[in-house]
Amino acid sequence: xxxxxxxxxxxxxxxxxxxxxxxxxxxxxxxxxxxxxxxxxxxxxxxxxxxxxxxxxxxxxxxxxxxxxxxxxxxxxxxxxxxxxxxxxxxxxxxxxxxxxxxxxxxxxxxxxxxxxxxxxxxxxxxxxxxxxxxxxxxxxxxxxxxxxxxxxxxxxxxxxxxxxxxxxxxxx
Numbered sequence: 001x002x003x004x005x006x007x008x009x010x011x012x013x014x015x016x017x018x019x020x021x022x023x024x025x026x027x028x029x030x031x032x033x034x035x036x037x038x039x040x041x042x043x044x045x046x047x048x049x050x051x052x053x054x055x056x057x058x059x060x061x062x063x064x065x066x067x068x069x070x071x072x073x074x075x076x077x078x079x080x081x082x083x084x085x086x087x088x089x090x091x092x093x094x095x096x097x098x099x100x101x102x103x104x105x106x107x108x109x110x111x112x113x114x115x116x117x118x119x120x121x122x123x124x125x126x127x128x129x130x131x132x133x134x135x136x137x138x139x140x141x142x143x144x145x146x147x148x149x150x151x152x153x154x155x156x157x158x159x160x161x162x163x164x165x166x167x168x169x170x171x172x173x
Contacts, residue, residue, distance in 0.1 A: 001072050004055055015057035021050050031160060035167035051157055052078065062101050064144075065089040073157045079149035086142045095139035096123060102146060103137055 001017075008015045026033040028051060037050075048054070052071040059066060066082040084098050092098045103115050103125055115125035120138065127135045136147045 001053065001055075001075065001077075004070055004077065008055065008057060013057050013059055015055050018049055018054045018056065020053050021046065024050075029160075031163040031167055034160075034164045038164065038168055048079070048081075051160060062105055064092055064098050064101060066146075073153065076153045077150075078153045078157055079147060081148075082144075082146040084144040094141045095144040096141070098144040099123060099125070099137050099139035102144065106135060106137075 005015075005017070020028045021034075021037070024037055026037050028034065034050065048069070048071050052073045054072065055068075055070040057068055059068060061082075064084055065088060066084050067088070068083075069081045070077060071079050071081070082102075084092070084095065086092070086094065092101075106127065107114065110127065110129050113127050113129055115127045115135075115137070118124045118126050122138045122140045124136065124138045126137075129135055132150050132152045134147075134149055134151065136145075138145045138147075
């Protein structure tokens with residue numbers, strides 16, 4: 001986390017940091033406590049922030065204003081999420097155009113890789129940039145989301161989330 005914070009400071013990017021499970025007094029390594037917080041409607045809105053520390057900042061890539069979340073699980077950068085919405089940045093007419101620009105930019109960074117379109121309710125493209133890192137770009141008229149995640153670093157997070165989901169499903173039986 002310190003290296004990301006250092007880069008943001010050097011580039012003079014304003015950012016906010018969030019602890020995992022902000023505003024909740026729970027042990028984030030304990031699936032029962034996490035499940036209790038979800039069942040009591042205290043944590044359902046947090047998403048990845050329930051489990052992970054994060055940085056939040058706004059910045060531009062190719063003139064597209066993104067809200068960016070950089071997530072850390074077990075002190076390792078596990079995933080990054082870029083969000084764009086037409087309400088926040090009407091300079092780009094729609095998410096499809098923003099997606100096309102962003103994908104072209106990413107392809108410049110990885111010239112030997114390419115995006116593959118996947119079936120989805122949205123326009124969805126996926127690039128496997130390395131053995132463990134996948135980049136997903138989803139868009140429609142009003143939004144664009146880009147997810148970058150490392151499957152090895154994400155694995156313990158997915159295991160914990162699975163345990164929490166099992167406990168939550170048990171509550172509903």
